[in-house]
Amino acid sequence: MVHISSGGNVAEQKVSYSPGYQVHFAEAVKKGVEGLGVIAVGSITNGKQSNEIVAKGQADLVAAARSWLKNPAFALQAARDLGVKPKYASQYFAAQYV
Numbered sequence: 001m002v003h004i005s006s007g008g009n010v011a012e013q014k015v016s017y018s019p020g021y022q023v024h025f026a027e028a029v030k031k032g033v034e035g036l037g038v039i040a041v042g043s044i045t046n047g048k049q050s051n052e053i054v055a056k057g058q059a060d061l062v063a064a065a066r067s068w069l070k071n072p073a074f075a076l077q078a079a080r081d082l083g084v085k086p087k088y089a090s091q092y093f094a095a096q097y098v
Contacts, residue, residue, distance in 0.1 A: 004059075005022060025042075037060045040053050044062050050064065
């Protein structure tokens, strides 16, 4: 599995941020290297967007680090976006009402 990112850590680099702005890099690697598992990144902000990237075959997995930092309940929100009812561990029962 390879995590594909263009970096963005050089001051001179001009990054144009938009939803999924780096997904095309992951898609190119996935199409170019048969059998390689690919993780896409780049302003992946919700469950529907994540699901669409995988469903289109642009990547095998997605990473949404900044979305997790902004919203620690990102997985719950993604489940709601997709109409999935998550199963809670018994000790987190009350969390389903957040």
